[in-house]
Amino acid sequence: MSRQFDHQPHRLPLAGEAMAPALPGVRDSSRGDVGRVPDLGPDDSDEDLLQVGDLARASGKTVRAIHLYEELGLLRPHARSKGRYRLFSQDAVVRVRWIGKLQDLGLSLPSIQSVLREWEMSPSAPGAMAKMREVYRQKLASTREQIRRLAALETELSESLKYLETCDSCSPVRLIEACSCCDLHEDNQVPPELVAGFHIT
Amino acid sequence: MSRQFDHQPHRLPLAGEAMAPALPGVRDSSRGDVGRVPDLGPDDSDEDLLQVGDLARASGKTVRAIHLYEELGLLRPHARSKGRYRLFSQDAVVRVRWIGKLQDLGLSLPSIQSVLREWEMSPSAPGAMAKMREVYRQKLASTREQIRRLAALETELSESLKYLETCDSCSPVRLIEACSCCDLHEDNQVPPELVAGFHIT
DNA sequence: TTGCTCCTCACGTCACGTGAGGTGGC
DNA sequence: TTGCTCCTCACGTCACGTGAGGTGGC
Numbered sequence: 001m002s003r004q005f006d007h008q009p010h011r012l013p014l015a016g017e018a019m020a021p022a023l024p025g026v027r028d029s030s031r032g033d034v035g036r037v038p039d040l041g042p043d044d045s046d047e048d049l050l051q052v053g054d055l056a057r058a059s060g061k062t063v064r065a066i067h068l069y070e071e072l073g074l075l076r077p078h079a080r081s082k083g084r085y086r087l088f089s090q091d092a093v094v095r096v097r098w099i100g101k102l103q104d105l106g107l108s109l110p111s112i113q114s115v116l117r118e119w120e121m122s123p124s125a126p127g128a129m130a131k132m133r134e135v136y137r138q139k140l141a142s143t144r145e146q147i148r149r150l151a152a153l154e155t156e157l158s159e160s161l162k163y164l165e166t167c168d169s170c171s172p173v174r175l176i177e178a179c180s181c182c183d184l185h186e187d188n189q190v191p192p193e194l195v196a197g198f199h200i201t
Numbered sequence: 202m203s204r205q206f207d208h209q210p211h212r213l214p215l216a217g218e219a220m221a222p223a224l225p226g227v228r229d230s231s232r233g234d235v236g237r238v239p240d241l242g243p244d245d246s247d248e249d250l251l252q253v254g255d256l257a258r259a260s261g262k263t264v265r266a267i268h269l270y271e272e273l274g275l276l277r278p279h280a281r282s283k284g285r286y287r288l289f290s291q292d293a294v295v296r297v298r299w300i301g302k303l304q305d306l307g308l309s310l311p312s313i314q315s316v317l318r319e320w321e322m323s324p325s326a327p328g329a330m331a332k333m334r335e336v337y338r339q340k341l342a343s344t345r346e347q348i349r350r351l352a353a354l355e356t357e358l359s360e361s362l363k364y365l366e367t368c369d370s371c372s373p374v375r376l377i378e379a380c381s382c383c384d385l386h387e388d389n390q391v392p393p394e395l396v397a398g399f400h401i402t
Numbered sequence: 403t404t405g406c407t408c409c410t411c412a413c414g415t416c417a418c419g420t421g422a423g424g425t426g427g428c
Numbered sequence: 429t430t431g432c433t434c435c436t437c438a439c440g441t442c443a444c445g446t447g448a449g450g451t452g453g454c
Contacts, residue, residue, distance in 0.1 A: 012453080053407065063408085064444060083452040085408055091401040098398020104354055109443070119399050125375040129368035132399065136365070140358040143351055150348045153305055157341045164337070167330035174326040194337065197299020198320050198329075200292040213427080254433065264434090265418060284426040286434055310417070 012051075012081035049078060049087040059096035066096065072113055074099055105139040106146075160194040213252075213282035250279060250288040260297035267297065273314055275300055306340040307347075361395040 056063045069075040070086075075095055077086035102112050115135060122128035166185050179199060185191075191199070257264045270276040271287075276296055278287035303313050316336060323329035367386050380400060386392075392400070 051407070062444075064446085067410095068444065081408090081452085083408075084410095085452075094394060094397055095401045098394060098401075101354060101357070101395060101398075103443090104350065105358075116399070119377070122377060124373045125377045125380055126368045126371040126373055128377055128399075129365050129371070132396070133362060133365045133368075136358050136362055136395065140355065140362065143355050143358065147348055147351050147355065149305065150344055150351070153302060154341065154344050154348065156302070157306075157337050157344065161334060161337055161341065164330050164334045167327045167334075170327040170330070172325045172327055176320070176323060176326045176329055179326055193295060193299060194302060195333070196295055197302075198317070198333065200296045200299075252433070263418075265420085268436095269418065282426085282434090284434075285436095286426075304417090 012049075012083070012085055012087065014079050014081055014087070048090055050090070050092065052086050052088070055088045055092055055096060058093045059100070061096055061100065069096065069099060069109070072109055074109070074112060074116060106142055107139075156192060156194055160192045163189065163192055163195060213250075213284070213286055213288065215280050215282055215288070249291060251291070251293065253287050253289070256289045256293055256297060259294045260301065262297055262301065270297065270300060270310070273310055275310070275313060275317060307343055308340075357393060357395055361393045364390065364393055364396060 050058065052063045052066055055061075055066055059066075066075065070077070075088075075092060078089040078092070079087045081087055099109075099112060102115075103109075107115070115132075118131060119128050122131070163185065170182075170184060176199075190196075251259065253264045253267055256262075256267055260267075267276065271278070276289075276293060279290040279293070280288045282288055300310075300313060303316075304310075308316070316333075319332060320329050323332070364386065371383075371385060377400075391397075
């Protein structure tokens with residue numbers, strides 16, 4: 001089922017490895033730790049590269065979604081294998097999870113795109129942080145509002161379920177039309193909106 | 202701005218009113234209370250009909266959305282005016298709000314469609330109620346889960362904002378690249394994921 | 403060769419948004 | 429006539445889902 005991290009990390013030969021060994025900074029090792037190429041220079045990021053499938057499992061997103069994020073410039077594979085397989089660094093997991101969280105906060109992918117561009121364009125570190133803070137401050141407010149809405153819905157659901165409990169004592173041969181003149185509910189209680197919505201039109 | 206209920210309810214001449222007065226149950230009155238047609242039979246629902254715009258405002262949905270719901274069979278106008286304007290009964294407001302709540306609970310319109318069909322097809326009142334309860338029971342669980350997720354995100358946002366407060370004391374000429382070796386945060390605190398996500402790739 | 407994973411199009415889906423071009427009704 | 433609201437197509441958008449047809453690598 002899960003072949004996530006319970007095996008050797010992927011080590012595919014990189015694009016241009018044999019054909020253009022002069023190209024620096026683009027290396028890794030081949031699968032199963034056999035055929036590792038000799039080091040060609042100082043490089044600290046040639047370990048533990050992930051294929052899209054691995055990244056998908058590690059981040060809880062689909063391969064298609066990750067392709068889309070890359071298309072939108074939210075993500076870049078660290079390298080490509082000879083067979084054009086995308087190879088991601090571990091950082092990519094953080095990035096994809098980060099995208100998911102911003103989505104949960106209500107940002108669209110185009111919004112995330114522009115937030116990220118602004119960040120990358122920013123000439124000043126604390127300036128970039130200030131913009132980030134503004135976004136997060138607003139999202140904290142809207143998230144709290146969203147929680148309030150869901151909590152209200154939760155209450156409505158509970159009350160509707162309580163109301164519907166009474167229906168257990170109704171006769172199975174009763175037709176739905178009879179509900180409008182039902183007197184089983186205590187104090188002729190008016191049905192909650194989640195129940196009333198069915199009956200209408 | 203809001204012309205919702207601060208004026209006379211709409212009273213448009215109904216379709217077929219002059220041409221086919223024999224058609225019963227399809228009536229209302231003309232706008233501004235002038236030109237009201239005489240009653241043509243027993244009918245208790247010819248008052249306070251709403252145009253789509255009114256329904257949209259009253260339910261917080263767009264006209265386009267209401268058209269879509271009608272297309273999907275989730276809603277039917279009580280009647281049409283001579284000019285083919287849709288005329289909705291007050292019940293429609295409850296129905297549209299109900300749709301919105303089920304959407305908030307995570308149901309798609311096709312799902313709502315089938316829930317509604319099942320309900321309308323059900324031969325037994327308590328049987329229909331039992332099915333409704335099953336849906337609501339599951340949705341109560343998923344809503345609680347969703348609230349938990351959002352609450353966790355809320356905590357993360359708060360912590361990220363707190364972390365970012367420290368950046369106020371950073372020099373404005375600092376570049377973002379310097380963040381990776383920043384030592385301003387207490388105990389060399391590791392940045393929260395919502396902050397780390399920016400830095401990556 | 404088999405089995406698995408990946409590749410690049412490219413069309414489908416869901417819940418609408420957004421005009422285009424026209425009519426209704428005071 | 430003006431101003432507002434409505435009508436019916438019909439194409440656009442957003443975040444993917446879902447094949448189609450092909451290749452990579454043990």
